[in-house]
Amino acid sequence: MMEKKIQRRQFLKSTAAAGMGLTILPSGTLFGANAPSNKLNVALIGTWGRALAHFNAISSENVVALCDVDENHLTGAVKKWPKAKTYVDWRKCLEQKDLDAVVCCTTDQTHAFVANWALSRDLHIYCEKPLGNCVNEVRVVRANYLKKKNKLATQVGTQRHANPNFNRVRELIIDGAIGDLKHVYAWGNRQIPKPGYLPAKGDPPKNLHYDLWIGPAPFHPYNPEYFSGGPGANCLHWNMYWDFGSGQIGDMGSHTMDLAWCAIDGGLPTSCEATGDPFNPDVTPVKMESTVQLPANDWRGPIGLTWCQGGAMPRSPKGYVDLNRIGHGVMFKGTKGYVIADFGSRMLLPFGNDADMSYYNRRDKDEMIPDLGHFQKEWSNAAKGNLKTTCDFEYSGNLIEQMLLGLVAYRVGKKIEYDGAAGRVTNNAEADALLSRKYRPGWKLNG
Numbered sequence: 001m002m003e004k005k006i007q008r009r010q011f012l013k014s015t016a017a018a019g020m021g022l023t024i025l026p027s028g029t030l031f032g033a034n035a036p037s038n039k040l041n042v043a044l045i046g047t048w049g050r051a052l053a054h055f056n057a058i059s060s061e062n063v064v065a066l067c068d069v070d071e072n073h074l075t076g077a078v079k080k081w082p083k084a085k086t087y088v089d090w091r092k093c094l095e096q097k098d099l100d101a102v103v104c105c106t107t108d109q110t111h112a113f114v115a116n117w118a119l120s121r122d123l124h125i126y127c128e129k130p131l132g133n134c135v136n137e138v139r140v141v142r143a144n145y146l147k148k149k150n151k152l153a154t155q156v157g158t159q160r161h162a163n164p165n166f167n168r169v170r171e172l173i174i175d176g177a178i179g180d181l182k183h184v185y186a187w188g189n190r191q192i193p194k195p196g197y198l199p200a201k202g203d204p205p206k207n208l209h210y211d212l213w214i215g216p217a218p219f220h221p222y223n224p225e226y227f228s229g230g231p232g233a234n235c236l237h238w239n240m241y242w243d244f245g246s247g248q249i250g251d252m253g254s255h256t257m258d259l260a261w262c263a264i265d266g267g268l269p270t271s272c273e274a275t276g277d278p279f280n281p282d283v284t285p286v287k288m289e290s291t292v293q294l295p296a297n298d299w300r301g302p303i304g305l306t307w308c309q310g311g312a313m314p315r316s317p318k319g320y321v322d323l324n325r326i327g328h329g330v331m332f333k334g335t336k337g338y339v340i341a342d343f344g345s346r347m348l349l350p351f352g353n354d355a356d357m358s359y360y361n362r363r364d365k366d367e368m369i370p371d372l373g374h375f376q377k378e379w380s381n382a383a384k385g386n387l388k389t390t391c392d393f394e395y396s397g398n399l400i401e402q403m404l405l406g407l408v409a410y411r412v413g414k415k416i417e418y419d420g421a422a423g424r425v426t427n428n429a430e431a432d433a434l435l436s437r438k439y440r441p442g443w444k445l446n447g
């Protein structure tokens, strides 16, 4: 079976490579990009909500497996792919033998599990953000990916990265438009306060496999409110609870800090400190500010990266710039000025007498970083080609690890020193223990 799979893999790769070189062939040619033989066998895990945004991209592949804990949610996907096998338990789904690739759109407490199990089965995987629900999970998944990066393509679902503004901001920063980079601030204004886990209310409907929905997380009783959001927004009904998500730092923070991360070539932090709302054991903070120190790299010195959420905000460099009018934004501070950006636009604010821009060589058009194109297709094409994606589990794993470390520092309320190579907090045992979380019996991250 394995040999057959490897042969199929090699065939997919070589036909994709041939496809790239043979784009002048008429469509329908055996080796054209859309030839039936040149398709991935995909499992879609989580088939409603965010998954609907993947329907178009994966419909040019063979969708052979569908999995959802809610049988009603499976129905819509079955209408589109009637021949696909259906599952309610993703562990069973991943046993299907003809799979090449997985798209995971489930709740956050299962992301690292699905991603890690998929990698262990040599499956390409696209996983919705965030990649894990604690530091250790992200590290496990990244390490597994790094062992397999020569045969598997991965992507974390931060699709805003395909916006050309990400590259324009990166060019400004690395080309020195604000001098030497010193500090980066990212923020999000969303506020969804909750008092605590919802009280037990009624029984789960027959269509919903509630115990599988809870999955590896500690058990909390059913309440329909967890399931009351519209498609793609239902995550806002559960991702603020510690056992199900990481609140705004993991939610919009994944997108907004990606805009920062794309421009700074960040490694793992050396320390982290955070403050915010009083600690609630059930719910992540609405208001929080977290700062990591990031080591120097080959083009810049060490920098700080601050995330602000739920009302916490960086100070504006000039009274006439109202940062509060940017819902989700990033501000880069350098020795000669600021770049302020949101997902689609940017402004440059030079400051000081020598900020005359004479030090800055704007790059020519032909040197600009090329657009990455369609974000989901970047991954599926990579799986059939050179395996390269912009938000692979290394880049995004590092990004998400430092975000989740912010929650650890917030919980202990002290500055923590971090050894990124070992994945250890070196000055605080309580914080070190919070890098991992406990799972219900029967659930294994390494499966």
Ligand SMILES: NC(=O)c1ccc[n+]([C@@H]2O[C@H](COP(=O)([O-])OP(=O)(O)OC[C@H]3O[C@@H](n4cnc5c(N)ncnc54)[C@H](O)[C@@H]3O)[C@@H](O)[C@H]2O)c1
Pocket (backbone or CB within 6 Å): 045, 046, 047, 048, 049, 050, 051, 067, 068, 069, 070, 073, 088, 089, 090, 105, 106, 107, 108, 110, 128, 129, 130, 157, 158, 159, 212, 213, 215, 231, 232, 233, 234, 235, 236, 251
């Ligand atoms: N990239 C983006 O812009 C974006 C936008 C919205 C949501 N998301 C992410 O997508 C994920 C899903 O968010 P949502 O709002 O669609 O949530 P949701 O609660 O609607 O869940 C999505 C689907 O997954 C199913 N599901 C949940 N747990 C499952 C499990 N263990 N196994 C199989 N199916 C399961 C649900 O029944 C539902 O059909 C979240 O992690 C969220 O962060 C990303």
